[in-house]
Amino acid sequence: MSKKPATPPVKTQPPKGSASGTAGLTNVATLRANARKNIDKGAITGTYAADKATVIKLLNEALATEYVCVLRYMRHYFMASGMLGDAVKAEFLEHAQQEQQHAHSIAERIVQLGGEPDLNPDTLTKRAHAEYKEGKDLRDMVKEDLIAERIAIDSYREMINYIGDRDTTTKRILESILAQEEEHADEFADLLNGWIRK
Ligand SMILES: [Fe+2]
Ligand SMILES: [Fe+2]
Numbered sequence: 179m180s181k182k183p184a185t186p187p188v189k190t191q192p193p194k195g196s197a198s199g200t201a202g203l204t205n206v207a208t209l210r211a212n213a214r215k216n217i218d219k220g221a222i223t224g225t226y227a228a229d230k231a232t233v234i235k236l237l238n239e240a241l242a243t244e245y246v247c248v249l250r251y252m253r254h255y256f257m258a259s260g261m262l263g264d265a266v267k268a269e270f271l272e273h274a275q276q277e278q279q280h281a282h283s284i285a286e287r288i289v290q291l292g293g294e295p296d297l298n299p300d301t302l303t304k305r306a307h308a309e310y311k312e313g314k315d316l317r318d319m320v321k322e323d324l325i326a327e328r329i330a331i332d333s334y335r336e337m338i339n340y341i342g343d344r345d346t347t348t349k350r351i352l353e354s355i356l357a358q359e360e361e362h363a364d365e366f367a368d369l370l371n372g373w374i375r376k
Contacts, residue, residue, distance in 0.1 A: 221290050228344035234293035236337050237284050237348070240355075241295055242305035243333065244281035247326055248274050250310050254319040257312070266316060266369070273323070273362055280355045287351055307333045317373055320366050327363035334359060 204212070212224055222230065251274035258267040285295035296305065303310055308326035313319030334356040341349045 219292065222292060226345065228341055228348070230291055230293075233341065233345055233348055234288055234291055236340070237288045237291075237293070238296045239305055239307060240333070240337065240352075241281055241284045241288065241297070242302050243307045243330060244277050244284060245297070245302055246306040246308050246310050247277040247330070248281065250308075250312075250326065251277060251323070253310075253312055254323065258316055258319065260316050263316060266320065269365065269369075270319075270323075276358055276362070280358070283351050283355070287348055291348075317370070320369050324363055324366040324370060327359050327366065330359045331356060331363060 215224065251270050255267055255270035255274060258264075258270060285297075288295045308329045309322075311322035311326070313322045334352050338349055338352050338356065341352070343349070
């Protein structure tokens, strides 16, 4: 490959009225005018590139999943007993609180997008990806929780891939939740492997 001849640096002047001095970006006057249109839409401006209705629908499914996970973890927390019970109990409670926090972030984002969080308990388990499994003993509870986390991991990854860069805020929220679901799954996989080796 031949090297390009060195060209002297050219001092480029930012386009007049440019927002950031970078060519290709909207100029200040247009940016200001656009912001004044549809102010009832709050944080959602004309440059929002995703299909909002679909994103809200996906977020509501994730919200249902998180609440089913909160309930399952709380059930496991109260029912855990036996030798390892106390240590695993703490884990169940921590996960329940973290799933609640995930639900909180998702519900907030739904409202920001102009949607409504669906918290109807009558249809919760049907709308959730993960299942509400009580588990017959401590090990069974951990196994069911690991399965639920693996379901959540796959569904969050699919959502992130679907949204891509069309809604970077939602994508970032889902990415941080996914990272925590992976931690949850990893903790339970370690626990189960420890039991299997014994
Ligand atoms: Fe979660
Ligand atoms: Fe989780």
